[in-house]
Amino acid sequence: MNFELTEEQQLIGQSAREFGKEYLDPIAVELDHTGEYPAKIVAKLAGHDFLGLLIPAEVGGAGAGFASYVQVIENLSRSSAAVASIVNNHTIAALAIEQFGSPEQQKHYLPKLAKGETLGALALFESGPTPGVGPDALTAVKHAEGWVLNGKKAYVRNAGVAGVYIVFATADPAVGAKALTAFVVDSKTTGLKIGTPEETMGLKGCPVAEVAFENVVLPETALLGAVNQGQAIAAKLLAIFYVAEAAQTVGIGQAAVEHAAAYAKQRVQFGKPVAVLQAIQTLLAEVATDCHLARLGLQNAALLIEEGKPFEVEAAMIRSFLVRLGSKMLLDTCQVEGGFGYSEFMPLPRLFRDIAGTTLLDAPGDYPDKIIAASIA
Amino acid sequence: MSILTAEQKAIKQAAKEFVAKHIIPVADALDKTCEFHPKVLEAAKESKVFAMAVPKEYGGLDYDALTQALVLEEWGYGCAGIGTTLAASILSMDSVLVAGNDEQKRRYFKPILNSEIGSFGLTEPGAGSDAGAGKTTAIKVGDEYVLNGTKCWITNGGFASVFVIFALTDPAAGMKGLSAFIVERGLPGFTIGTVDHKLGIRSSNTVELLLKDVHIPATNLLGKEGEGMKVAMKTLDMARPAIAALSVGLAQRALDECAKHVMATYTGKNYAGQTLQFKLADMQILVEAARETLHNTMRLRDSGQPFSKESAIAKTFCADVAMQVTTTAVSLMGSYGYTHLGKYMRDSKIMQIYEGTNQIQRLVISRAVLTPAPAPAAAQKAGK
Numbered sequence: 001m002n003f004e005l006t007e008e009q010q011l012i013g014q015s016a017r018e019f020g021k022e023y024l025d026p027i028a029v030e031l032d033h034t035g036e037y038p039a040k041i042v043a044k045l046a047g048h049d050f051l052g053l054l055i056p057a058e059v060g061g062a063g064a065g066f067a068s069y070v071q072v073i074e075n076l077s078r079s080s081a082a083v084a085s086i087v088n089n090h091t092i093a094a095l096a097i098e099q100f101g102s103p104e105q106q107k108h109y110l111p112k113l114a115k116g117e118t119l120g121a122l123a124l125f126e127s128g129p130t131p132g133v134g135p136d137a138l139t140a141v142k143h144a145e146g147w148v149l150n151g152k153k154a155y156v157r158n159a160g161v162a163g164v165y166i167v168f169a170t171a172d173p174a175v176g177a178k179a180l181t182a183f184v185v186d187s188k189t190t191g192l193k194i195g196t197p198e199e200t201m202g203l204k205g206c207p208v209a210e211v212a213f214e215n216v217v218l219p220e221t222a223l224l225g226a227v228n229q230g231q232a233i234a235a236k237l238l239a240i241f242y243v244a245e246a247a248q249t250v251g252i253g254q255a256a257v258e259h260a261a262a263y264a265k266q267r268v269q270f271g272k273p274v275a276v277l278q279a280i281q282t283l284l285a286e287v288a289t290d291c292h293l294a295r296l297g298l299q300n301a302a303l304l305i306e307e308g309k310p311f312e313v314e315a316a317m318i319r320s321f322l323v324r325l326g327s328k329m330l331l332d333t334c335q336v337e338g339g340f341g342y343s344e345f346m347p348l349p350r351l352f353r354d355i356a357g358t359t360l361l362d363a364p365g366d367y368p369d370k371i372i373a374a375s376i377a
Numbered sequence: 378m379s380i381l382t383a384e385q386k387a388i389k390q391a392a393k394e395f396v397a398k399h400i401i402p403v404a405d406a407l408d409k410t411c412e413f414h415p416k417v418l419e420a421a422k423e424s425k426v427f428a429m430a431v432p433k434e435y436g437g438l439d440y441d442a443l444t445q446a447l448v449l450e451e452w453g454y455g456c457a458g459i460g461t462t463l464a465a466s467i468l469s470m471d472s473v474l475v476a477g478n479d480e481q482k483r484r485y486f487k488p489i490l491n492s493e494i495g496s497f498g499l500t501e502p503g504a505g506s507d508a509g510a511g512k513t514t515a516i517k518v519g520d521e522y523v524l525n526g527t528k529c530w531i532t533n534g535g536f537a538s539v540f541v542i543f544a545l546t547d548p549a550a551g552m553k554g555l556s557a558f559i560v561e562r563g564l565p566g567f568t569i570g571t572v573d574h575k576l577g578i579r580s581s582n583t584v585e586l587l588l589k590d591v592h593i594p595a596t597n598l599l600g601k602e603g604e605g606m607k608v609a610m611k612t613l614d615m616a617r618p619a620i621a622a623l624s625v626g627l628a629q630r631a632l633d634e635c636a637k638h639v640m641a642t643y644t645g646k647n648y649a650g651q652t653l654q655f656k657l658a659d660m661q662i663l664v665e666a667a668r669e670t671l672h673n674t675m676r677l678r679d680s681g682q683p684f685s686k687e688s689a690i691a692k693t694f695c696a697d698v699a700m701q702v703t704t705t706a707v708s709l710m711g712s713y714g715y716t717h718l719g720k721y722m723r724d725s726k727i728m729q730i731y732e733g734t735n736q737i738q739r740l741v742i743s744r745a746v747l748t749p750a751p752a753p754a755a756a757q758k759a760g761k
Contacts, residue, residue, distance in 0.1 A: 125712060129647045155712035199409075201719030208716070269507035279736050327704055327722075334576075334726060338505050338734055339530050342576050342727055349576035356722060360708045361715045369652060 003296070005071070012064065013071030019048055020079030028080040032350045035197075035204035037161050041083055046116025050076075050087060055094055059106065061114035065306035066240075070247040070298060077251025081354040084251065085206035086119075088244045089157040092237055093120025096166040097184060100225040100233055105184055109164055121162035122241075123153035123185075123211050124234055131234070132170035132177040138213055140169035140181055147183070147223070149191075149216040155361070159209035160194040163187050166237075167213075168230045180230030183222045191216035202353030203361075238367075239315040240305060246298040246318045248358040253291040253329035256351045260284060260333035263340065274336075283332045290325045297321060313375040320368035326359030327352075385444050392451035395424045400455030407580035408458065408720050413536055414580060417459055422492035430467045432474075435486045443675035446622040450668070453626025457724035458580035460626065462494065464619040465532035465581070468732070469495035472541040472557055472612040476600035485559060488538040496537035498528040498560075498586055499609055506737050509552030509606055513588060515544035517595065522546070522558065524591040527570065530731075534584035535569050538562050542588070543609060546602045555605030559597040566591040577723030617688045617732055618678075621671045621695035624728045628664045628699040631706040631721040635660070638710050656709055660702045667691075667698040686745040689738040696728035696735060 005013070023044050031038055045051050053069050055061025069091070076084040094113040097105055097120075112118040128134015138151030149169050156165070165185045172179035185192060195210030225233050261284055264275035274280045297318040304311035330352040334341035341348045381389065399420040407414050421427060429445055431437020440448070445467070452460035466489065473485045489495060504510040513526025524544055534540075540560040547554030560567065570585030600608055636657060643649040649657075674691040677684040703721040707714035729735045 127642075127713075129643050129649075133647050134642070155716070198716045200716050201723065202715075208712075268503070269505060269510065271507075274506075279739070323708055327708075331700060331704075331726065331729075335729060335734065335736070338730055339500070342730055343530075344574040344576060352576060352726070353719070353723070356704075356707065356719065357715055360704075361712050 005067075008064075009068045009071050012068045013075050015048070016050070016072040016075035017078065019044075019050070020076050024076065024079035024083055028082075029347075029350070031080060031082055031205040032202075032353075033204075035199075037207055038083065038086075038205050039161075042086060042116065042119070042161075045083070045087060051090055051116035051119075052094075052114030054091055055098060055110050055114040059114060060111040061094075066243075067299060067302045067306045070244060070302045073244055073247035074251040074254070074295070077248040077358075078255045080205075081248050081252050081351075081358060082203045082205040084248050085203045085357070086158060088241065088248065089122060089206070090116075090120045090162070091244070092122050092241045093158075093162070093164065093166045095240060096120075096122070096182070096224060096233065096237055099236070100182070100229075101184065102221070104221060105224070109184065113164070118163035119158055119161055121156055121158035121165050122237065123156045123159075123165045123167045124238070125153065125155050127152070127154045130177050131168050132173070132180050137173060137176070138167070138169040139173050140171050140183070142171070146217065146219040146221075149183070149185075149213040149218065151213055152195075153211045153213075155198065155208055156211045157206055157208050159211055160197070160207050165192075165211065166224065167211075168234055169213075170230075171227055177231055179228050180234060181227050182224035182230045182233050183218055184224050185216070185218065185222060189216055189218070200357065202350070202355075203357040235312070239312045242319040242368075243298055243301045243305065243311070243315050245358050246294060246301075246322055249322050249326045249329075249355055250291055250295045250298060252351050252355045252358065253287065253294070253326070256330055256333040256348060256355075257284060257287045257291060259347055259351075260287070260336040260341075263337050267337075267340075280336055283336050287329045287332050290329060294318065294322055294325070313372060316368035316371040320372060322359045323368070327356050330355045381447070385447060388440070388444055389447040389451065391424065392426070392448040393454075395420070395426070396451045396455035400452065400459050404456035404459065404580065405720070407456070409579075411574060411579040413462070413582035414459070415536065417462075418492050418494065421463075426463065427466065427489050427492050427494070430470050430474075431486045431490060432482075435482055436490055437486060441675075442618065442678040443672055446618055446671055446675050449619050449622035450626040450629070453623030454630045455626075456580060457623050457627045457721075457728075458578035460623045461578045461581040461727075462533055464616070464623060465497060466494040466537070467619060468612065468616040469497040469533075469537075469539070469541045471615040472497065472599060472608055473559070475611045475615070476557060476604065476608045477559075480596070481559060481599065485539055493538040494533050494536060496531055496533040496540045497612070498531045498534070498540055498542040500530050501527060502529050506734055508609060509555060511543060511545065511555065512548075513542070513544040514548050515546050515556060515558060517546065518592075520595045521592045522595060522598065524558070524560070524567075524588040524593065526588050528586040528588070529570075530573060530583055531586050532581055532583055532731075534586050535572060535582045540586075541599065541612075542586070543605050544588075546605075550603070552606050553603055555609075556602045557599040557605045557608045558593060559599060560591065560593055564591050564593065576726055577720065578727050579723075613733055614685045614688050615678075617692040617738075618671055618674050620728055620732050621667070621674070621691040624695035624699035624725070625664065625668045625671060627721055627725055627728070628660070628667065628695075628702040631699075631703040631718060632657070632660045632664055634718055634721075635706040635709055635714075638713060653709060656705055660705055663698045663702055667695040670694055686742060689733075689741040692732065693735045693738040693742070696725070699725040699728050 052061035057063035136152040301314040429440040515522040546556040566589040573583040674687040
């Protein structure tokens with residue numbers, strides 16, 4: 001196993017860092033205040049090919065590997081994790097089509113997704129404990145010419161700005177999640193309705209809303225993969241998504257620990273910078289350690305994804321690690337900055353609210369453990 | 378559940394009802410607008426809650442420390458921001474209780490009994506954990522003191538009628554020249570600077586206090602010149618359990634909301650698995666242990682025993698519990714938690730920071746741990 005980044009990975013990471021410094025740092029605070037979808041920034045991302053990174057070159061993408069992709073996400077997140085969220089949610093929808101779509105779906109959607117002309121979104125979660133079982137569960141009923149969808153998806157990110165949704169519905173409510181079936185749904189489809197945007201504490205600017213389906217009629221060609229294959233598709237996409245999201249967490253953690261360390265060096269109490277106090281050093285050291293180990297873990301998982309090897313267990317492990325320790329990175333760095341770490345006039349509170357979003361959103365508590373435990377021979 | 382007297386139970390119940398009626402319905406809206414809400418104080422007037430820390434001889438209710446903690450827990454349960462408003466007012470009163478003379482107490486408690494609030498001004502931009510490093514001065518001129526300086530992160534500062542302000546009467550002596558004063562609102566030169574915008578407890582008011590040639594009568598000095606640090610430390614010993622109480626309420630609220638959500642979501646054959654069940658159990662264990670630690674500290678104080686170490690332990694443990702329980706609550710509920718219960722996480726973070734960071738508390742506690750125990754009794758020495 002090679003722990004060194006290739007030249008390509010380093011370069012692409014650097015370009016994302018520069019993009020962050022030039023375009024994201026100046027707007028990150030404002031974006032957090034207004035929560036308005038940053039359309040101009042998304043256009044800039046498209047212009048820099050950041051929206052088509054994982055899409056093959058022959059259909060207009062950059063054809064980059066997953067290890068390069070997480071470099072981009074980590075570096076964008078150091079400036080604005082909200083913008084990185086938009087990219088991640090878009091990319092996972094593109095990957096769904098790239099990996100499970102029919103040749104027609106790929107031909108139709110991938111070039112537009114690669115160039116950012118169309119944004120993607122994943123409509124997987126529901127208000128119930130798992131998709132396909134709650135009172136609002138989205139159902140797909142087969143009819144002569146295709147399918148009819150009814151129900152609601154919850155907490156869909158990029159909702160309202162996406163042109164295409166990867167939608168999971170149960171084809172048999174009696175068995176719920178086991179009959180989960182995936183569809184590619186155009187945002188303009190009659191009966192698809194975007195709910196009021198949810199107010200989230202962080203990652204503001206990446207829209208989150210309910211998507212309701214009222215007698216949405218889809219042709220057979222909208223099916224993604226096979227009937228009842230939805231659960232397997234969702235599991236694979238989620239595992240990939242958790243690795244990508246871990247890169248967001250690590251980017252935020254890195255930004256926080258750098259800020260806290262700089263703060264500690266200039267904050268004088270008891271006649272000397274607080275950075276010389278052991279208690280402060282311990283806080284900083286633990287965060288830096290957790291951040292470093294998380295980075296190694298996610299890069300390992302990313303490389304497995306890139307090489308087409310089994311990665312689900314490693315993805316679950318990095319998720320489990322960050323559900324436990326991701327938020328702690330900000331709990332501890334805020335603590336280093338004391339009252340300043342609690343003031344919204346300073347950067348850490350935004351990072352606190354954002355990191356919770358990257359580690360706690362969509363994290364059914366037992367998801368990673370089940371997969372990890374089952375893998376131990 | 379801890380053993381309470383009938384009177385304590387009744388007071389706790391009344392506080393619970395007050396909070397359900399006047400605080401819970403407005404908490405989320407105030408968090409969004411980041412507004413301090415004087416109407417809550419108006420409602421509190423009827424409940425006489427501000428009188429709970431005022432001694433009977435000054436017309437107050439004089440609740441014992443444990444009973445005050447019960448009330449503060451309920452306020453923390455309703456909204457830690459509004460709870461902070463109450464706790465910060467009591468904090469300032471504690472200084473007057475610690476060092477004030479009869480006339481000063483009468484004067485300070487009068488507006489409090491009328492449901493006006495007090496404010497405690499110690500922190501400065503360069504003096505946080507290092508409370509003795511303040512630069513605000515109080516120079517005696519005739520029978521007055523003239524105050525100059527800036528205080529920051531002062532809770533209730535924009536709305537308080539009465540303040541306890543710490544300033545150097547002998548700037549050359551540093552910490553030993555610190556003194557405490559009563560300062561009334563509206564004096565010439567006494568103005569509000571920046572209003573802070575915070576990660577949490579957003580319905581509480583946190584401001585900068587600007588003091589420019591503020592003249593106060595010499596009779597406003599609390600205790601003697603140079604006793605400021607002692608007054609501040611004694612005040613904080615008394616007041617820290619209030620933060621512990623808010624924290625317990627906050628943690629209990631997050632646990633209750635989490636349990637409610639789990640019960641509504643996981644029904645029938647989609648029951649909550651052991652991972653979820655055990656995490657809920659852990660949350661309950663922590664909340665219960667935190668509450669008992671706090672109540673024990675309060676009983677020590679009520680029985681006249683030393684409680685400085687226990688006060689630090691209660692503050693640290695309860696604040697850490699609030700942080701952990703609220704974070705777990707959000708994580709167990711995923712997206713629902715993040716969108717609906719983020720406030721509890723944001724509110725909890727300050728519990729580990731204000732009224733002495735948990736790091737400062739650990740200094741206090743570790744000093745106590747590292748103090749040699751009293752010599753063993755003679756009989757034990759003989760090897761019995």
